[in-house]
Amino acid sequence: MLVRRNLIFVLMSLEVMLNAAGLAFVVAGARWHQADGQVVFLFILAMAAAEVAVGLALVMQIYHRFKSLDVDALSEMRG
């Protein structure tokens, strides 16, 4: 995620990390035979869906405004 400078790659890496967290929850739930792990995975799923919708809308807005998806090109965005 820190190497890639494309905004869409950043979002995809976020998805991978959320998926890894969910996988850890489900594995722990299977290990101790609890249903809570899968419940938390459902919440992670809902949160990831909302996050990716807002994130992709932001990406399109940034592309229309800056004509670029480079993260370093947006560094003047302060304040």
Added chain:
Amino acid sequence: MELAFYSAGAVAVLSTVLMLTRLNVVHALLYLIVSLLAVAVVFYTLGAPFVAALEVIVYAGAIMVLFVFAVMILNLGQHGVELEKQWLTPGIWTGPALLAGILIIEVFYLTRSGTAGLATGAVEPKEVALVLFGPYLICVELASIVLLAGLVGAYHLGFRKVEKPEIQYGRNTAKGRAAASRNPVLARTDRLARTP
């Protein structure tokens, strides 16, 4: 069963690494879809069939479709036809197709053998539902509010300004005002766009 678990895990790790090292966004998306399907197979072998189905439907279905839509919209109109011809060459889709083929063989093997869950034992969907709508009920409501906020936020951010006649003709000229008031859609978008 354990062979299926380890090979699905290997496919997941391999496709994720390949996803991170692709330069083209569409190739990376193909590998990411394969990675999510592999994680779904891992869930099934761990004895969580409900979560495996949700992973396929929501992650590999809905979220990836959102990504593909965004990539397609952003790529529009640059050099479309040559790019599509280049994407259809076999060198690009053989990698994800091979990994997905391994997953399909595993799924056939698992459904043939018919036993779900490793030695630790499966957690049935019924138990998940009882816990989800019992102690975690307030979290379900909070998740629905998060989804609603995501919907409203995506609608607001994805709103693209239409070409406005006042800007075309100048905002304070009579021609621009007349053109804006003649078109109800443009007048509405102008009012929406001017609110901070």
